[in-house]
Amino acid sequence: MNLEALFDLFRQARKLCGHQDFVVIGSLSILGLSEHFQVPDDMTMSNDVDCYTKNDPDRVFDLLAALGENSPYHQRSGYYLDAVAPGLPSLPEGWGERLLKVEHDGLRLWFLDPNDAALSKYARGEPRDRRWIQAGIRVGVVSLPVVSARWGSTNFLDADEQQRARCLVEEDQAWFALVKAGRQPPEPEPR
Known part of the structure; x- marks a missing residue:
């Protein structure tokens, strides 16, 4: 598209x-x-x-x-x-x-x-959403610090959705730290 x-x-x-x-x-x-x-x-x-x-x-x-x-x-x-x-x-x-x-x-x-879209995608958490987010992180249009800053004002469906999304953000923070350090890890396992 x-x-x-x-x-x-x-x-x-x-x-x-x-x-x-x-x-x-x-x-x-x-x-x-x-x-x-x-x-x-x-x-x-x-x-x-x-x-x-x-x-x-x-x-x-x-x-x-x-x-x-x-x-x-x-x-x-x-x-x-x-x-x-x-x-x-x-x-x-x-x-x-x-x-x-x-x-x-x-x-x-x-x-x-893109950062607002990423938050919505973390909430949904599907493998295709993770690929989209990680591609955005790699090219710099999705910022994990911006996503984290907007976290508190996000209207999640419920506490379970919020917790699942938080875990995915933390996984991507760890993944991207390795990418920045030059140690390209395998793609995170989709949940």
Whole structure:
């Protein structure tokens, strides 16, 4: 997935719903920075674009038949719109003010900050989330000190999710200390 393909999807969305502001969260939110550096493949492997219409979040659900999973658009392009609600992921306070805006062709896409996305991914804790986070750490767009600083204001689902996420952050801190010391360890075991 790349930024050009993402804008193609949202041009189709605009035709169907009239909105021109969309918020992209999840893995593909990293594409908000793609005009500034070469995004690692491990960060753009997803084929589902987690998003919502910025000014009317529920409106995005009306687009699923035409642009969602197994839609004609998905079958043609290989990727699809995955409608989400703004309150779905575990995110820290202030995440909405840190959205990164990219404009093309009258469309405004708002992308989740990579550190905020990393917190949400630590909360979910799936192996693909860990690959995304570690790729971001390697290229410097995910900062473990920033993630730790935002930890206290993150809205976790419950204490268990918070504890699991904390363990994953600690594992990545130990992993990255070895990377920085020049002793490239094996990838941490996904939980």
